[in-house]
Amino acid sequence: xxxxxxxxxxxxxxxxxxxxxxxxxxxxxxxxxxxxxxxxxxxxxxxxxxxxxxxxxxxxxxxxxxxxxxxxxxxxxxxxxxxxxxxxxxxxxxxxxxxxxxxxxxxxxxxxxxxxxxxxxxxxxxxxxxxxxxxxxxxxxxxxxxxxxxxxxxxxxxxxxxxxxxxxxxxxxxxxxxxxxxxxxxxxxxxxxxxxxxxxxxxxxxxxxxxxxxxxxxxxxxxxxxxxxxxxxxxxxxxxxxxxxxxxxxxxxxxxxxxxxxxxxxxxxxxxxxxxxxxxxxxxxxxxxxxxxxxxxxxxxxxxxxxxxxxxxxxxxxxxxxxxxxxxxxxxxxxxxxxxxxxxxxxxxxxxxxxxxxxxxxxxxxxxxxxxxxxxxxxxxxxxxxxxxxxxxxxxxxxxxxxxxxxxxxxxxxxxxx
Amino acid sequence: xxxxxxxxxxxxxxxxxxxxxxxxxxxxxxxxxxxxxxxxxxxxxxxxxxxxxxxxxxxxxxxxxxx
Numbered sequence: 001x002x003x004x005x006x007x008x009x010x011x012x013x014x015x016x017x018x019x020x021x022x023x024x025x026x027x028x029x030x031x032x033x034x035x036x037x038x039x040x041x042x043x044x045x046x047x048x049x050x051x052x053x054x055x056x057x058x059x060x061x062x063x064x065x066x067x068x069x070x071x072x073x074x075x076x077x078x079x080x081x082x083x084x085x086x087x088x089x090x091x092x093x094x095x096x097x098x099x100x101x102x103x104x105x106x107x108x109x110x111x112x113x114x115x116x117x118x119x120x121x122x123x124x125x126x127x128x129x130x131x132x133x134x135x136x137x138x139x140x141x142x143x144x145x146x147x148x149x150x151x152x153x154x155x156x157x158x159x160x161x162x163x164x165x166x167x168x169x170x171x172x173x174x175x176x177x178x179x180x181x182x183x184x185x186x187x188x189x190x191x192x193x194x195x196x197x198x199x200x201x202x203x204x205x206x207x208x209x210x211x212x213x214x215x216x217x218x219x220x221x222x223x224x225x226x227x228x229x230x231x232x233x234x235x236x237x238x239x240x241x242x243x244x245x246x247x248x249x250x251x252x253x254x255x256x257x258x259x260x261x262x263x264x265x266x267x268x269x270x271x272x273x274x275x276x277x278x279x280x281x282x283x284x285x286x287x288x289x290x291x292x293x294x295x296x297x298x299x300x301x302x303x304x305x306x307x308x309x310x311x312x313x314x315x316x317x318x319x320x321x322x323x324x325x326x327x328x329x330x331x332x333x334x335x336x337x338x339x340x341x342x343x344x345x346x347x348x349x350x351x352x353x354x355x356x357x358x359x360x361x362x363x364x365x366x367x368x369x370x371x372x373x374x375x376x377x378x379x380x381x382x383x384x385x386x387x388x389x390x391x392x393x394x395x396x397x398x399x400x401x402x403x404x405x406x407x408x409x410x411x412x413x414x415x416x417x418x
Numbered sequence: 419x420x421x422x423x424x425x426x427x428x429x430x431x432x433x434x435x436x437x438x439x440x441x442x443x444x445x446x447x448x449x450x451x452x453x454x455x456x457x458x459x460x461x462x463x464x465x466x467x468x469x470x471x472x473x474x475x476x477x478x479x480x481x482x483x484x485x
Contacts, residue, residue, distance in 0.1 A: 158484065230483070231421070231480065231481060232480045232482060233423055233479045236423055236450060236453070239450075240450035240452050240453055240455070244451075244452045253484065254482050254483060255485045256481060256482045265475075265477060266425060266474060267425055267455065267477055270425045270474060270475070271425075271453050271455065274454060300485075301480075367485040370485075
């Protein structure tokens with residue numbers, strides 16, 4: 001059993017008083033005068049014996065009844081005026097360590113309280129009031145505060161239907177590189193659809209959001225005819241125009257199929273690199289030549305160059321789209337860099353024989369995945385104005401989310417994220 | 419007449435290139451200065467080996483389509 005000693009202060013040391021204390025505490029008091037090297041205090045003090053330090057007027061006793069001592073102090077006729085438990089003392093170093101530990105523990109306690117308070121009072125995540133298309137939800141677009149403001153996105157495609165109600169009020173610059181066809185009409189619809197994904201906003205009929213960078217400056221380069229066909233030279237024409245105009249993002253939902261082990265075009269390799277040198281990023285569709293589950297086809301040109309970002313397509317179940325080409329020529333740069341939603345994507349569309357009554361239409365293709373990435377690039381560029389186009393590319397790949405069960409050759413670094 | 423697109427080497431003498439093209443009956447259709455590319459038109463094929471002093475690459479215009 002652990003010994004508990006008490007220091008008892010006496011009012012006086014008269015024989016009568018000492019006898020009273022001996023009787024009350026049931027101990028025999030030995031005076032400190034009788035202590036010696038052969039008779040040390042700790043050998044004397046026990047349940048039945050106490051030691052009186054006469055010069056101090058202090059009695060040391062062991063295992064006392066504390067209540068009894070308290071009542072003795074209160075009783076004026078009792079010579080005991082004060083008592084306390086014996087304390088342990090440490091060297092200064094040990095004490096400073098203990099004090100430091102106490103201080104640190106107090107700081108940790110404060111931090112825990114602060115964190116607890118923050119967690120308890122944290123507002124619940126705000127649910128977006130605007131409904132969104134599945135593709136935008138997959139990109140976690142509701143987490144972004146950015147709208148692409150001030151960033152020039154150029155859509156190189158079949159033009160745009162400028163009379164579409166979602167675009168009619170906007171200031172849009174364009175140029176046609178197709179002889180006899182105007183950039184501001186789009187009987188094909190493909191370019192209008194892509195422009196809507198990259199830089200549209202919300203549907204006028206049901207308020208659902210389908211576009212990514214609504215405040216970006218939309219630029220249109222018509223490089224594909226109304227039948228959806230074009231040539232390398234019109235694309236090169238348009239890229240030169242766009243770089244001269246200092247546009248930051250060029251979105252190419254177009255492709256030319258390549259064979260396995262074809263080397264990428266040195267033309268597009270150089271053009272992509274020179275665009276990056278001019279702080280402009282070119283994003284291109286990986287191509288739709290595959291028919292999975294058969295072995296997929298390689299990434300098409302110009303996306304198969306290492307200086308142009310290649311985009312694969314996924315569906316709403318987070319599976320690779322059956323038509324999406326794959327990075328089968330990685331040694332020569334023919335890899336997919338990133339993926340985005342590309343199946344059953346609703347966006348702006350002109351009224352035509354395919355789409356008679358609505359201003360919106362669902363389409364599928366790596367063409368639809370590409371403007372998702374282009375719109376996201378505008379958001380990043382607005383958020384990080386000091387970053388170069390090359391750094392924005394690296395950021396997009398670093399932020400992309402891998403998808404469980406999908407291969408690098410199909411989705412590259414993963415699904416682009418806000 | 420076919421269209422060819424060539425990537426230019428840096429710091430070449432454009433006037434000399436134009437003379438070389440003229441000798442071979444190749445018409446320069448456009449010079450894209452921002453990307454260092456020229457568009458050429460020619461009845462006969464244009465080969466890189468004939469312009470190695472000026473071109474990094476040359477390729478015939480290809481078809482491209484929506485995806």
